[in-house]
Amino acid sequence: MRARTRIAVLAGLALVVVLAAFVAGNEGGAPTPARTAGSVRLGPDPGQAVAEYRADLARRLPAPGEETLALVQLARPLDTTDAAALAGPSEVVTGVFRVPLPRVQTALRFEPVTGTGDAAGALDVARQRAAFAAGADVSRLTGRPAAVATAEQRALDTPTCACLPAFVVRADRARLEALAVAPGVRAVDAAPVGTQVTDLALAPLLPEQTTAADPLPDDGPVPQA
Known part of the structure; x- marks a missing residue:
């Protein structure tokens, strides 16, 4: 028993x-499905046609009233002041910095945007961090890559540098829809609701990529000081 x-x-x-x-x-x-760092891609796939990529974006928007992260991709790069004005009340969480040089491949630099109440000021601090990162590249690279990094650092050190081809916001559907039709915006790519910044893998559509997300040419002269 x-x-x-x-x-x-x-x-x-x-x-x-x-x-x-x-x-x-x-x-x-x-x-909630588990996600790993860099598991949520925002931006076109390599070689994808621009028209095909843009046509698929509306269905990715969150349901009304829900907030999520989204990559705002621009027709031309903006400086930090103009980017903050475009973002409006949306919270900017990441600045995507890239110095546009004709027929020269330059780095995409992803910088967190912290602080509240002054988006332009927070973006400008992020710009300064991007300039510092370019300076670090100068010290470790040689030849053409070092020359390119030098040109990048010089441009990013300028407060009015139009070096923001994209940025990440946190916003609801209504705000993302408004951004998508704002002048100068090419695409708004929304992540699934619940995505964290650390989950993102960003590959923005660049202003020079007009027909497909193909590699840009790298056969132009590097500007000298």
Whole structure:
């Protein structure tokens, strides 16, 4: 009898554990899919036609009233003041900096935008960090790459540098729809609701990529000081 009692007690405990796990797993509804750093791509796939990419963006917008992260991609790069004005009340969380040089490939520099109440000032701090990163590249590179980094650092050190071809915002559907039709905006690519900044892999459509997301030429002269 004692053995049977012990077995019954153990079986009862196992049932309690299973039921507790079932309840815990269903209290919050469907579980949120796990994401790893860089698992949510925003921007066109390599070689993708621009028209094809843009045609698919509207269905990615969040449901009305829900907020998410979105990559705002521009027809021409802006300086930090104009980018902040374009973003308006949307929270800018990442600045995508790139110095446009004719037929010269330059780096995409992704800088977090922190602080509240002054988006232009926060973007400008991010610009300064991008300039510092370019300076670090100068010290470790040689030849043409070092010359390109030098030109980048020089441009990014200028407060009025039009070096923002894209930025990431956190906003609801209504604001993202407004941004999508704002003058100078080519595409607004929204991430799934619940995506964190660390989940993002950003590959913005660049102003020079007019027909497809192909590599840009790199056969032009590097501007000298």
